[in-house]
Structure formats: structure tokens, C-alpha cells
Amino acid sequence: MHLAYPAVLAALLFSIGIYGVLARRNAILMLMSVELMLNAVNLNLVAFDVWLRETLHTGQALALFTIAVAAAEIGIGLAIVLLVYRSRGTSDIDRLRDLRERSEAEAEADGIPDDPDGPYGDDAGGTGSAKYTDDSGRQTA
Amino acid sequence: MNLAAAAHPGFLSPTGVEIVFVLVGLATLGSALVTVTTKQLVHAALWLVAALGGVAVEYLLLTAEFIAWVQVLIYVGSVVVLLLFGLMLTKAPIGPSPDADSGNRPLALAVALASAGTLVTLVVDAFRTTWIDLDTSGGASAEGSTRVTGESLFRAWVLPFEALSVLLLAALVGAIVLSRRGSAPEQDRTPEGKR
Numbered sequence: 392m393h394l395a396y397p398a399v400l401a402a403l404l405f406s407i408g409i410y411g412v413l414a415r416r417n418a419i420l421m422l423m424s425v426e427l428m429l430n431a432v433n434l435n436l437v438a439f440d441v442w443l444r445e446t447l448h449t450g451q452a453l454a455l456f457t458i459a460v461a462a463a464e465i466g467i468g469l470a471i472v473l474l475v476y477r478s479r480g481t482s483d484i485d486r487l488r489d490l491r492e493r494s495e496a497e498a499e500a501d502g503i504p505d506d507p508d509g510p511y512g513d514d515a516g517g518t519g520s521a522k523y524t525d526d527s528g529r530q531t532a
Numbered sequence: 533m534n535l536a537a538a539a540h541p542g543f544l545s546p547t548g549v550e551i552v553f554v555l556v557g558l559a560t561l562g563s564a565l566v567t568v569t570t571k572q573l574v575h576a577a578l579w580l581v582a583a584l585g586g587v588a589v590e591y592l593l594l595t596a597e598f599i600a601w602v603q604v605l606i607y608v609g610s611v612v613v614l615l616l617f618g619l620m621l622t623k624a625p626i627g628p629s630p631d632a633d634s635g636n637r638p639l640a641l642a643v644a645l646a647s648a649g650t651l652v653t654l655v656v657d658a659f660r661t662t663w664i665d666l667d668t669s670g671g672a673s674a675e676g677s678t679r680v681t682g683e684s685l686f687r688a689w690v691l692p693f694e695a696l697s698v699l700l701l702a703a704l705v706g707a708i709v710l711s712r713r714g715s716a717p718e719q720d721r722t723p724e725g726k727r
Contacts, residue, residue, distance in 0.1 A: 392550050394662040397594065398655040400557040404564055404587075406648035411568030413640030414633050419618045421574065423580050426611060427564050430587045433603075435598045441676065442664045451676060452692075454599050455685065456607050459696050463703035465611050469618040472708035476622045485634050489685035 397438035404431035418472045418482045422465060455469045549666065553593050560586030571628040577615050584608050595666055595678030 404427055411424025433454045440450020476482045563582035570576050584607040591600035610678075685693060 392547070392553065392664045392666055394659040394664050395656050396550060396553050396557065397590065397664075398659055399652055400560070400590070401649035402655050403561055403648055404583075406644045406651065407561070407564045407568055409647055410640050410644035413604055413643060415568065416632060416634040417573060417624070419567075419615060419622065419624070420576055421633065422618075423576060423615060426580065426607070427567065430584060430607070433599075434587060434590060437591055437594050437599055437676075438664070441594050441596065441666070442662065444665070446684075447559055447688045448681060449598055451596055451681055452689045454596075455602060455681075456692060458602055459700060462606055462611060463700055465614055466703050466707040467710070469614055470707040472618060473621055473674075473711050483620045483631075483660065505540045522705055527668075 394438065394442055397434055401431040401434040401438070404428070404434065416483050416485055418475070418484055419469070421484065422468050422472070425468075426461065426465065429457060433457055549593055553590060556586050556589045556593070560590065569633075571630065571632050572626075573619055573624040573632065574616070574626065574630060577612055577619060580615070581612050584612070591676075594664070594676070596681075598676055598681040600680045667696055 407426030408424045408431060411427060412421050415421050415424060436450040436454040440448060472482050560583050563579045563586060567576050567579040567583055570579065588600045588603040591603060
């Protein structure tokens, strides 16, 4: 088999993954695109392993490791997306702008800086911290 | 290289494996394109199954059987199910959602086309005269059979394998800790307590 076939297929899959990561708005759809990119890399690893016929089978072992790491990544990623959804009510990437740089005037206009640190903030369950947060989880002081 | 080029006829008279590879590759690329462009979120996950299954068939055609079945088990079996659960738990709309794509679509298209052009040009230029010698004799001694892969994995790559199991355990614990709901008094202070 011509080596260019799997290599070109992998390159195109990777580019489709890049498009998905950049163009999608939902965080889970972005994770799907990341999976496509990882699959392109795996295809390359397997193709080059079959081409080089190495005794240690580095390519196939590394492809297996990549698959396992991808499984771990998708688990952690989905947990993070769920946490973000639970604390913000949305999983749109475009709306998660709390860490953006903002101008002084904008900060003045907003009054309180928008800083909900979620259920796992730095004051986890301390009694002394109760007066700093109202019931919506926002820090007021 | 000349010998290999003489032994193989080249682009114009492809072998059967190559024809199947290209056809499955086209199906895979089509499914991947639908995955990243469809407006229906659940359909994206289901088209991802088709794309990942196509990649598994490509592994089979490259004689890497073990990886192909691992791909089916882990990607098609568990990763897509996890993604579907994620969509479900974040209350993704079932019907078409018009705002599935963000505003920087033209930029994304430009970046993707540039990377595709660069990579394909580079790869075709680099491997124009390279052929894979597929060992199609089959049997337990084939390149990607479970026996060969397992022997190399548990002889040469045991330490990375064990490290990987620790990584998976850490990821499991991390995912549980992240997605666990907080204790009761803490929950009152989160926005979801106002539901």
C-alpha cells in the first residue's frame, strides 16, 4: 500500500479536527473534535509502524497509550464541562469570559467584578467565610 | 527504493487493499465533516461513531488488528457513550440548534484549509515513493496481531504500561471528585441551589 494514503487521510482528519475545535461553540462538540485529531495521530502512528516494521512495535504501543490517555482526557474534560455547566448554567465556550482582560471603565461600570468561584472556591465550607458570600455564590466583599 | 518502486505499480493501478482503503477513508472523512458541521448536537456524536469506526477499519486494513478492536471498544464503546451522557447532562437541545457554531467560523475555516494544504503537500511530497509492505499472510505471527502486540507491550513497554494504569486511576478519581456534588451546606451557596 502506498504510504501516502494513510498519511493524507490522517492530515485531512487532523485539519477537520482543527476546524471543529475552532468553530464549535459547545464544549462537548469541541471535545469530539479533539478526539478526531487524536485519531489522526493514531492513524499516523499505526501506518508508520507498519511501514518501518520495527521489532519493538513502538508505533502500535504508542497508539495504544494514546488511546488510553484520550480516554482519561475525555473523562476529565467532561467532568470539567459538567462542573462549568452546573456553576454557570451554560457550556458555551463563548460565554465563559470571566478571565478576560477588561478595561478600567468597563470594570467601573460593572461595579462588582464578576467572580463566582463555584462550589469549590477557596473558602470551602468555612464558617468564617459565610458573611463574604451571598446565597448566589458571588463574593460581595 | 527503486526495487520497491519497481515491485509496485504505483498510483495508476492500485491494489484492492488500496481501493478499499481510499473508499473507507472517504467515508471516514465525510462522517468527520458532518460531525464538525451538523447543527444537531446528538447527530454529531452519532456521526463521530461512523468516523471512529471508519478509522478502526483503516487499522484493520493496515493489519493492526489489535489496535482496531481496541479502537472499537474504547472509542466507539465508551468515549462516544461518555460524550452522549455529557450532552444529556448539560441539557443539550435535541433538535437543531442554530448557535452550534461560534462567530469565528471563517477564521476556523481558513486555519483548517491552510493546515490541510500544508500537511497534504508536505506528506505527499515526502512519501511519494514510499510503499508499505503489508504482511497479508495472516496468522498469529502477523505484524499487528494480538500476540505480537501483547509480546512487545509486556516485554518492552511494561513500565509505561504500568504508569499508564496509574494515570487512568488518577483520571478516574479526578473525574469523580470534580463531578461529585458538594456537601449539603455548601450546596446552598451555589447558583444551582436557586433552581
